[in-house]
Amino acid sequence: DTGVSQDPRHKITKRGQNVTFRCDPISEHNRLYWYRQTLGQGPEFLTYFQNEAQLEKSRLLSDRFSAERPKGSFSTLEIQRTEQGDSAMYLCASSPGTTIGEKLFFGSGTQLSVL
Amino acid sequence: QQQVKQSPQSLIVQKGGIPIINCAYENTAFDYFPWYQQFPGKGPALLIAIRPDVSEKKEGRFTISFNKSAKQFSLHIMDSQPGDSATYFCASVPSGSARQLTFGSGTQLTVLP
Numbered sequence: 255d256t257g258v259s260q261d262p263r264h265k266i267t268k269r270g271q272n273v274t275f276r277c278d279p280i281s282e283h284n285r286l287y288w289y290r291q292t293l294g295q296g297p298e299f300l301t302y303f304q305n306e307a308q309l310e311k312s313r314l315l316s317d318r319f320s321a322e323r324p325k326g327s328f329s330t331l332e333i334q335r336t337e338q339g340d341s342a343m344y345l346c347a348s349s350p351g352t353t354i355g356e357k358l359f360f361g362s363g364t365q366l367s368v369l
Numbered sequence: 370q371q372q373v374k375q376s377p378q379s380l381i382v383q384k385g386g387i388p389i390i391n392c393a394y395e396n397t398a399f400d401y402f403p404w405y406q407q408f409p410g411k412g413p414a415l416l417i418a419i420r421p422d423v424s425e426k427k428e429g430r431f432t433i434s435f436n437k438s439a440k441q442f443s444l445h446i447m448d449s450q451p452g453d454s455a456t457y458f459c460a461s462v463p464s465g466s467a468r469q470l471t472f473g474s475g476t477q478l479t480v481l482p
Binding site for chain 2 (some may be wrong): 287289294295296297298299302310312345347358360361362
């Protein structure tokens with residue numbers, strides 16, 4: 255399978271706990287994105303990497319959120335001190351990184367439920 | 370803040386019908402207007418996209434119509450099939466913002482057999 259892989263698919267946690275999600279992009283894709291999607295809404299941009307550099311962060315990404323992409327390969331998204339409002343689908347996407355407005359390839363997401 | 374307004378929220382058509390989904394963007398310059406299709410439990414997948422220098426683009430049964438002066442664009446699905454039942458999102462990429470997509474709120478399409 256050469257698509258974008260996300261792990262875990264589902265995560266249930268208690269409020270106040272820390273959670274970490276992993277994303278493996280398509281091999282050789284330079285750009286990697288994190289989006290958040292709540293029920294009945296479109297995905298909202300969180301952050302974007304060009305190789306290992308985090309180039310853009312949305313104001314939605316509070317200081318409890320941190321994303322990394324060591325060595326420009328896989329990426330992790332950590333949420334500290336989770337709140338019930340963090341419950342959402344967290345989507346990762348990657349793209350080749352050759353043009354503006356190119357096709358994004360999304361993973362199936364990690365569904366987070368904060369109790 | 371939603372910069373792309375999408376309608377309708379849901380749509381039901383009979384097989385063979387032509388559902389039309391509309392999007393309007395606000396006073397911001399955008400470079401690129403894609404449509405994504407999402408099935409339950411899956412991430413969105415690119416369906417078709419258009420740039421503002423073109424008024425229409427067709428790929429198979431899917432057509433985007435773009436009206437730059439009205440800041441509106443729409444998706445038409447010809448000869449719709451039950452397998453087209455999914456949620457459709459319009460999106461845009463603001464000029465100069467690099468790479469972030471701004472999505473509409475989505476349209477849940479149901480095609481009845």
